[in-house]
Amino acid sequence: MSSESGPQRPSSHPLSEFPASLRGKRILLCTESFGPVNGVSRTTLMLVNHLRANGANVAVVAPDNHTRTNTFIPKQPSTASESLPDNVGRQSLDVRIQGYPLPYNPELSIVYPVRLSTLYRRTFETKPDLIYLASPASLGFQVMLQLRQQPLENQVPIICNFQTDLAGYCNILFPPPFSNLAVLAFSHVQTFLFNHFSVKTLFYPSRFIRRYLEEQRVQRDKLEILQRGVDTELFHPRRHSETLRQRLAPNNEIILICVSRLGGEKGFEFLAEVAKNLDARGLNFKLHIVGGNRNVAVETEIKDSFSSLVDKGKVEFAGFLVGEELATAYASADIFLHCSITETFGLVVLESMASAVPVVARDEGGPSDTVYDGKTGFLTPPGNLDAFVDKVTLLAEDAALRRKFRENARSQAEEWTWEKINNQVAWRMADTIAQSERERAESAVGAKLAQQEETPEDGSGDAGGSLVMAPSPLFGWLTMSDAVKARASDVRILGGMAAISASWVAVGAYLVFINAGIWVKKTFRGVFLR
Structure with a gap:
């Protein structure tokens, strides 16, 4: 993890307080x-x-x-001091x-x-x-x-x-x-x-x-x-369950965990290769995958990529877990594996760290700003499979290093509270509304002053007594420019809406086509294998 570069808009408000306005x-x-x-x-x-x-x-x-x-x-x-009016x-x-x-x-x-x-x-x-x-x-x-x-x-x-x-x-x-x-x-x-x-x-x-x-x-x-916060009371190392560990790893295997929706963009193809390489190296592990997909065909296709390891008892799919069940799954594991490179933040990484579980992640997207490389886990080049496997193996075989990373991960997560994160949003909302109200008030005053200037008290409409010339046709056309611009803007907006709608329709049609292909492959798998 490296520090954020570029101009920022840090809040000047106390993030421990909610804006009363x-x-x-x-x-x-x-x-x-x-x-x-x-x-x-x-x-x-x-x-x-x-x-x-x-x-x-x-x-x-x-x-x-x-x-x-x-x-x-x-x-x-x-508290009583925070009581609110009924409305x-x-x-x-x-x-x-x-x-x-x-x-x-x-x-x-x-x-x-x-x-x-x-x-x-x-x-x-x-x-x-x-x-x-x-x-x-x-x-x-x-x-x-x-x-x-x-x-x-x-x-x-x-x-x-x-x-x-x-x-x-x-x-x-x-x-x-x-x-x-x-x-x-x-x-x-x-x-x-x-x-x-x-x-x-x-x-x-x-x-x-x-x-x-x-x-x-x-x-x-x-x-x-x-950034995001984490519930450090829910996701806590005290959720560790020896009962779950004994079920998952009866022979004292290293428990690797991945929590993610089962989707093509979540890096499961990479994770499957990681698991196969770890197995080839002889690592005694159990990969616990938490998550699913409400599209059964997509879920099945991803599970199939791990089928050989499932048969060997190396991989288990737990399905969707939430709340205390999810927190227990985190805290009972040894190493968290994050293989997606499309995450804008990766909340699961922070939840894992709050559970005192070190992380191995690909150095792309949100995890690059969450994981302290060499302190709370490891970041590896996104396309380097061997480097990822090497770091998992290192952590799996070095219990002292895991303990050090566990302590660091928990300490870091304790600094990321939801109250501070949400109060940052609340203050930005309050400031934005206040600025908008000021702008409307200034606009109203300006419009009133302009109207007064256009209507002199003597009603003459010509304070200097000079000759008022009739507008030329060219001047009249120019005064229509705002209307013309508005019409052009409407056309552009309608075109944008049409483009967005067409894009969504195209995406939907393509995904339906792919989904149908997955269903056909699953339905007729037995026929093709004969």
Whole structure:
């Protein structure tokens, strides 16, 4: 891990405190997935609960799929001094909209077109004070595009949290030229959307993502780093279970753990090769893989790549685990393996470290900013399989080094608290709303002064008594330029929406085709093997 470079916007506010000015403010939070299903959605869930617990009125808009959860209940203030008025922070609005789940990742949906005015009406019945977009994709893009069409007086400030590298996913999942076209499309769309003045702040989680956003020509003064927190009470080494260890490793094997959704972009092809190489070297290990995929065909294909090791008892798939079960799985392991190179942060890495489990990760994406190489784990060149296997072997065979890394990992994780992370967001929200209110007030005063200047007290309309000439046809045409520009802007926006919709349709169609291929291969496997 190296220090963050480039200009920052560090908070000048005490991150141990929640901004009082945010209480009662209307925040429309749009997210592409919500609930305890992955790192991104868990991060958003923690933020929503924190904002509501402290009195902000947050309305959540998310796709209507299996991520539905009943956790939209604000916690009561912890002390009497924090008690809130009856009409503050008590709203738990949950608006679900329809979409098409992606075959490879049903946690994400291509959201069907929805009007911004409809979202306003179904949440606060009026426009909110601020819009927060978590990992904007099909829903977030629609919101930003529609807001661009609003007149100045109807603009709402936007804060985006860029947590998902969609272009990176496409680059891995699709073969050329589909991958090249997808990356190019995302590049143009994001540059167009993020550079609009309504987008005030773009949070990013790592140096890897900052470089990407700068390549998209996003204004640097909008960028602010936002790392993630971890629940150090839930993910704690005391969750260690000898019962689980005895079941997984009855012969005192080294327990390797990987926690991830089973998806093609998560590096499981690389992990399978790592496991096969470790087995070839004679390492006595058990690989415990936690996670799944609601698309059974995709999950089956990934599991098949480990079939020989499963048969030998070297690999076990645990499926989805959450809460204490997940925390126990972490804390009972010896080494965490992270093979994905598409993670913008990699919350599972931090959860592992909080559980006092050292990490071996590929040096790409978020883990590069989370793992202290040689102190809390090891980072290896992304494409160097031998280097990764070497570091796993070193840690597996050196118990003293593992103990040292375990202590360092836990100490580092204790510094990353959710309260500080979420208060950073809350202060940015409060500052953004305050700035927007000042700008509206100044605009109103300016408009009033301009109107007074155009209407002299004597009503003459000509203070100097000079001759007022009739406007020329050319002057009249020029005064229409604003309307012409507005029309051109509308055409551009409609074109952007069409391009985004076409891109999503193309992606969906391609994934359906691939999904059908996987199903055919699975269904007729026995026929082909005869």
